[in-house]
Amino acid sequence: xxxxxxxxxxxxxxxxxxxxxxxxxxxxxxxxxxxxxxxxxxxxxxxxxxxxxxxxxxxxxxxxxxxxxxxxxxxxxxxxxxxxxxxxxxxxxxxxxxxxxxxxxxxxxxxxxxxxxxxxxxxxxxxxxxxxxxxxxxxxxxxxxxxxxxxxxxxxxxxxxxxxxxxxxxxxxxxxxxxxxxxxxxxxxxxxxxxxxxxxxxxxxxxxxxxxxxxxxxxxxxxxxxxxxxxxxxxxxxxxxxxxxxxxxxxxxxxxxxxxxxxxxxxxxxxxxxxxxxxxxxxxxxxx
Amino acid sequence: xxxxxxxxxxxxxxxxxxxxxxxxxxxxxxxxxxxxxxxxxxxxxxxxxxxxxxxxxxxxxxxxxxxxxxxxxxxxxxxxxxxxxxxxxxxxxxxxxxxxxxxxxxxxxxxxxxxxxxxxxxxxxxxxxxxxxxxxxxxxxxxxxxxxxxxxxxxxxxxxxxxxxxxxxxxxxxxxxxxxxxxxxxxxxxxxxxxxxxxxxxxxxxxxxxxxxxxxxxxxxxxxxxxxxxxxxxxxxxxxxxxxxxxxxxxxxxxxxxxxxxxxxxxxxxxxxxxxxxxxxxxxxxxxxxxxxxxxxxxxxxxxxxxxxxxxxxxxxxxxxxxx
Numbered sequence: 001x002x003x004x005x006x007x008x009x010x011x012x013x014x015x016x017x018x019x020x021x022x023x024x025x026x027x028x029x030x031x032x033x034x035x036x037x038x039x040x041x042x043x044x045x046x047x048x049x050x051x052x053x054x055x056x057x058x059x060x061x062x063x064x065x066x067x068x069x070x071x072x073x074x075x076x077x078x079x080x081x082x083x084x085x086x087x088x089x090x091x092x093x094x095x096x097x098x099x100x101x102x103x104x105x106x107x108x109x110x111x112x113x114x115x116x117x118x119x120x121x122x123x124x125x126x127x128x129x130x131x132x133x134x135x136x137x138x139x140x141x142x143x144x145x146x147x148x149x150x151x152x153x154x155x156x157x158x159x160x161x162x163x164x165x166x167x168x169x170x171x172x173x174x175x176x177x178x179x180x181x182x183x184x185x186x187x188x189x190x191x192x193x194x195x196x197x198x199x200x201x202x203x204x205x206x207x208x209x210x211x212x213x214x215x216x217x218x219x220x221x222x223x224x225x226x227x228x229x230x231x232x233x234x235x236x237x238x239x240x241x242x243x244x245x246x247x248x249x250x251x252x253x254x255x256x257x258x259x260x261x262x263x264x265x266x267x268x269x270x271x272x273x274x275x276x277x278x279x280x281x282x283x284x285x286x287x288x
Numbered sequence: 289x290x291x292x293x294x295x296x297x298x299x300x301x302x303x304x305x306x307x308x309x310x311x312x313x314x315x316x317x318x319x320x321x322x323x324x325x326x327x328x329x330x331x332x333x334x335x336x337x338x339x340x341x342x343x344x345x346x347x348x349x350x351x352x353x354x355x356x357x358x359x360x361x362x363x364x365x366x367x368x369x370x371x372x373x374x375x376x377x378x379x380x381x382x383x384x385x386x387x388x389x390x391x392x393x394x395x396x397x398x399x400x401x402x403x404x405x406x407x408x409x410x411x412x413x414x415x416x417x418x419x420x421x422x423x424x425x426x427x428x429x430x431x432x433x434x435x436x437x438x439x440x441x442x443x444x445x446x447x448x449x450x451x452x453x454x455x456x457x458x459x460x461x462x463x464x465x466x467x468x469x470x471x472x473x474x475x476x477x478x479x480x481x482x483x484x485x486x487x488x489x490x491x492x493x494x495x496x497x498x499x500x501x502x503x504x505x506x507x508x509x510x511x512x513x514x515x516x517x518x519x520x521x522x523x524x525x526x527x528x529x530x531x532x533x534x535x536x537x538x539x540x541x542x543x544x545x546x547x548x549x550x551x552x553x554x555x556x557x558x559x560x561x562x563x564x565x566x567x568x569x570x571x572x573x574x575x576x577x578x579x580x581x582x583x584x585x586x587x588x589x590x591x592x593x594x595x596x597x598x599x600x601x602x603x604x605x606x607x608x609x610x611x612x
Contacts (some may be wrong), residue, residue, distance in 0.1 A: 037395060087581055093395045094341040095580065098537055101530055102576030109570025204289045223406045234395070260414030267403045274400060275388055 007135040009256045010249065015141040015210075018148030022203030023221065024228040024240050025155065025198030032153050032172040032235030033192050034089055036096035040080065041200040042218035042225065043107035048201030049208040049217065050111060053120045062125035065177060066205040073201025074194045081193045090247040111215045119214035123268025144206050151199065152241055158211065159237070168192055172235060227270050239282030297457045302545050303451060315443050317559070319515060321551050322450040324535070326457060327508035328547035330501035332530035333461060336542020337470065338497045339477030340394060344401025345532040347408045347522035352378040352509025354412065355424045357519040358419070365433035367440040371510045378506020382499045390494040405529050413521040420521070429517025440514055450511055455503060462544055464500070473497050481555040505532075507571060534572060540586025549588040 030038040048069035055065035129136040159165035171178045179185050232239030247266045254262035334340040336541040355377030356370040412420045439445045464470045472493045513519050539550020561568040
């Protein structure tokens with residue numbers, strides 16, 4: 001394996017990791033704060049990609065499409081949270097898992113209804129190549145990595161420097177105390193849910209030019225998103241970042257070595273990690 | 289004698305209705321319903337009685353199906369032995385993975401099973417493509433031998449066979465419900481600590497329940513293999529991992545006939561809606577959310593409650609008339 005291949009493989013892995021990170025951070029936040037497993041994050045991811053497709057084809061501006069995708073994803077999540085999730089926060093985990101799967105399934109039906117079943121390609125906003133250590137790399141992938149990095153920084157600042165973020169972090173530790181301090185927990189949940197969904201939608205919107213957008217894209221990435229969350233530990237943001245990078249690199253570099261095993265390898269890794277440490281790398285012992 | 293009749297009554301009536309409906313419902317639909325309900329009852333048992341939600345049932349389905357397929361494609365021709373091979377491979381596989389899986393908490397359990405289904409999918413599609421013929425799948429319809437008495441290559445005889453299998457399986461699950469083991473399963477779902485205090489091992493009970501449920505799932509897989517005469521990795525594709533869970537919820541979690549009613553509703557809805565509008569996911573998803581939000585006990589559960597209410601009403605009316 002020569003150096004150029006390796007460099008491009010690593011960059012590819014990081015861009016994959018960025019997308020996985022954006023999707024799974026929502027799952028992780030929802031679990032950490034509300035103790036729900038929100039499979040419908042994958043729905044906002046698909047919606048983000050589809051809205052990006054529509055707006056890009058109409059206006060020709062990709063970044064406007066991404067913006068619209070994030071906004072629509074967030075709005076959709078707001079309504080879903082108000083109508084459905086508000087009623088089930090008190091219930092056990094499996095309950096939210098099944099309900100959110102129902103939302104995901106219904107949403108996929110809705111996507112098929114609006115956009116049809118034909119896969120849609122999204123044009124890459126720019127096709128420039130950047131030379132890095134003697135290897136040509138698509139600039140768009142680097143930009144995706146940069147955006148994911150900024151998002152991580154933004155979330156870190158949000159959680160550590162703002163009062164809402166601090167309340168969210170406290171809520172992950174102990175919800176009852178936060179409620180006792182007089183913080184409006186219902187509003188906190190809505191904010192977290194919409195934030196999580198917007199990030200998933202951003203992931204979908206950014207990923208759209210790199211893949212072909214089709215109705216079942218959410219289901220395809222579901223297993224990977226879960227894997228990232230599980231390896232990192234449910235509810236841990238640092239863990240999600242690290243495990244996203246691990247999974248992205250394993251898939252990318254693995255496919256350079258032996259393609260058929262590349263997609264399987266992270267799953268095998270997850271099984272091993274779970275057997276050694278059943279709560280994931282950074283997971284705390286959360287029980288409900 | 290009367291007790292025996294009472295015990296069997298529900299099962300015989302339910303499957304008698306299925307058998308009668310053969311007269312006016314096409315056979316492929318009924319075969320599909322029977323196999324799918326066998327597929328779902330394992331998930332129903334895990335979710336309703338043991339408290340494990342599994343998003344990975346297709347993994348065990350595929351193990352059973354591929355067990356049968358390998359036998360029929362490479363070694364023999366007798367479909368009955370093929371089904372036994374599928375059953376045995378399901379038993380062995382679930383016994384192997386059970387000690388690792390049943391230690392996990394319910395949410396992790398669901399996700400690890402999902403991962404297992406995806407691993408099996410890629411294994412069958414790519415890694416063992418030499419033996420499994422990759423995406424094309426194994427085709428062995430022509431090589432299944434006709435057997436005397438019940439010829440499984442004929443759809444009508446296959447229907448009789450799968451009906452008998454389903455009756456036996458339902459009787460088995462009903463029997464389990466009545467045993468101490470069944471009570472222990474329910475107890476491990478509701479109160480682990482208490483069960484431990486009573487001197488039972490949670491781990492062992494979960495292990496046995498897991499193996500039982502997934503072996504019956506593998507049985508459904510081998511029935512699929514014989515019925516379709518082909519097996520491809522599509523059977524465990526990531527997009528279909530939640531089917532059994534959806535059907536279980538639709539029918540009513542933990543009830544004996546939930547899987548059957550749920551399967552009929554699910555398969556029927558899928559066929560009817562996809563013919564009319566071509567967009568069945570939306571309706572299934574909406575129904576699922578409504579069932580969860582209204583906290584109802586699924587189609588069969590609600591029907592059962594309504595029926596009981598009706599019977600009680602009639603009884604009290606009759607009593608009133610007698611009093612008058």
